[in-house]
Amino acid sequence: MAQQSDDSSREKTGENLDVLVSTQTVIKKALDKLGYPEQVFELLKEPLRVMHVRIPIRMDDGTVKVFTGYRAQHNDAVGPTKGGVRFHPDVTESEVKALSIWMSLKAGIVDLPYGGGKGGIICDPRQMSFRELERLSRGYVRAISQIVGPTKDIPAPDVFTNSQIMAWMMDEYSRIREFDSPGFITGKPLVLGGSRGRETATAKGVTLMVREAAKKCGIALKGARVIVQGFGNAGSFLAKFMNDSGAKVIGISDAYGALHNDEGLDIDYLLDRRDSFGTVTNLFKETISNQELLELDCDILVPAAVENQITAANAHKIKAKIVVEAANGPTTLDATRILSEREVLLVPDVLASAGGVTVSYFEWVQNNQGYYWSEEEVEAKLEEIMVKSFENVYRTSQTRRVDMRLAAYMVGVRKMAEASRFRGWV
Numbered sequence: 001m002a003q004q005s006d007d008s009s010r011e012k013t014g015e016n017l018d019v020l021v022s023t024q025t026v027i028k029k030a031l032d033k034l035g036y037p038e039q040v041f042e043l044l045k046e047p048l049r050v051m052h053v054r055i056p057i058r059m060d061d062g063t064v065k066v067f068t069g070y071r072a073q074h075n076d077a078v079g080p081t082k083g084g085v086r087f088h089p090d091v092t093e094s095e096v097k098a099l100s101i102w103m104s105l106k107a108g109i110v111d112l113p114y115g116g117g118k119g120g121i122i123c124d125p126r127q128m129s130f131r132e133l134e135r136l137s138r139g140y141v142r143a144i145s146q147i148v149g150p151t152k153d154i155p156a157p158d159v160f161t162n163s164q165i166m167a168w169m170m171d172e173y174s175r176i177r178e179f180d181s182p183g184f185i186t187g188k189p190l191v192l193g194g195s196r197g198r199e200t201a202t203a204k205g206v207t208l209m210v211r212e213a214a215k216k217c218g219i220a221l222k223g224a225r226v227i228v229q230g231f232g233n234a235g236s237f238l239a240k241f242m243n244d245s246g247a248k249v250i251g252i253s254d255a256y257g258a259l260h261n262d263e264g265l266d267i268d269y270l271l272d273r274r275d276s277f278g279t280v281t282n283l284f285k286e287t288i289s290n291q292e293l294l295e296l297d298c299d300i301l302v303p304a305a306v307e308n309q310i311t312a313a314n315a316h317k318i319k320a321k322i323v324v325e326a327a328n329g330p331t332t333l334d335a336t337r338i339l340s341e342r343e344v345l346l347v348p349d350v351l352a353s354a355g356g357v358t359v360s361y362f363e364w365v366q367n368n369q370g371y372y373w374s375e376e377e378v379e380a381k382l383e384e385i386m387v388k389s390f391e392n393v394y395r396t397s398q399t400r401r402v403d404m405r406l407a408a409y410m411v412g413v414r415k416m417a418e419a420s421r422f423r424g425w426v
């Protein structure tokens, strides 16, 4: 999704907003810095496999609609591929490819035994009924069933998909295989083998990254003014955790607009009132645009919605001292450079949002063991991994004198490059 949010007045800068191209640019730089030959880039610049499927679904009114979907598997040298499935009208093949590469990098940074995968269906679930969504979820699994599975490629939730959709997908896969297969997918409801702590894991991980970044910048979290773009799984729990830690959440948004109050928003009220698609601004008369939100004065800014929100057009107007990317791809490469020149500490997506896949890994391990952990155990393990990964990336950025995004790519790409080399692929 070369996403633009609700403000059509954004300046045009001629910047390339193709997230696959920008990801490839940073992968190339990371491999060059690490001294890998060109053939490694040739291997890693695109997914090994991309499946394009067309899914005919009987709609509630009796008509048949054919949906287009994708599953991309970037690199499986380290282990099975893993990553979410998004349901969104702006999904493209190029975006799904980039998202699968980011999953490989996340797995490398937090050191999971996976490569990256990602899926998407072009649809608007906000316009579909519960039963239509069930048929689409099951149809997608039937279409990709040959290339996925607990030891091949393990899906999970992403934008506009949730634990109910994971449950239908798991059930469909179990029917096809004639075997109960909880390890086929993560982000499931607890009663179907989900992990404690998975629902809040992405936000918990981002909270830890905000904490570590604030320490580096000498900013006290208590009283810090925080803005969160997006109020879905990642954004809404993050706003709550920030609030709980004594920070003041002064702005939030969804796809339709944003809310701002310098005295702090009532996050518990908003959490209670948001719908299952993370929409809450429709309840208010006075809203501002997503672009206005991003440019407000604050200490910490967390984009937690979609791609290409901070670009060359607005990077110089960002007032935050710390930007932590909960969303995948919210900041373009030009914007990354501008923020870095302005000495804004940017914690990149492939590190900041890796808490989700980390607890998904815990879920898969628990499914394989048939033994389930307490929430405290999950959170302690998550904290250890995220803090260690932050330090690793931060140290790399300091010692190699590169920005945090390039440092994260250097850390993330190494394991799959080495595994591919040992396998004799490059």
Ligand SMILES: NC(=O)C1=CN([C@@H]2O[C@H](COP(=O)(O)OP(=O)(O)OC[C@H]3O[C@@H](n4cnc5c(N)ncnc54)[C@H](O)[C@@H]3O)[C@@H](O)[C@H]2O)C=CC1
Residues within 6 Å of the ligand: 003, 004, 005, 006, 157, 158, 159, 160, 161, 202, 229, 230, 231, 232, 233, 234, 235, 253, 254, 255, 256, 277, 278, 279, 290, 304, 305, 306, 307, 326, 327, 328, 329, 353, 354, 356, 357
């Ligand atoms: N759910 C997870 O475990 C993980 C999610 N992420 C990333 O976090 C971001 C958000 O994902 P979730 O919270 O899971 O999705 P979600 O579907 O729960 O919520 C998405 C939020 O973004 C808003 N939104 C959608 N389109 C928008 C637009 N054009 N402009 C502004 N806001 C818009 C929606 O209204 C909603 O509030 C995505 O980039 C996703 O890839 C990253 C790692 C894990």
Ligand SMILES: O=C(O)CCC(=O)C(=O)O
Residues within 6 Å of the ligand: 082, 083, 084, 085, 106, 154, 155, 156, 157, 158, 186, 187, 328, 353, 354, 356, 357, 358, 360, 361
């Ligand atoms: O939980 C997972 O396996 C994947 C999460 C995801 O899609 C992401 O980190 O972007």
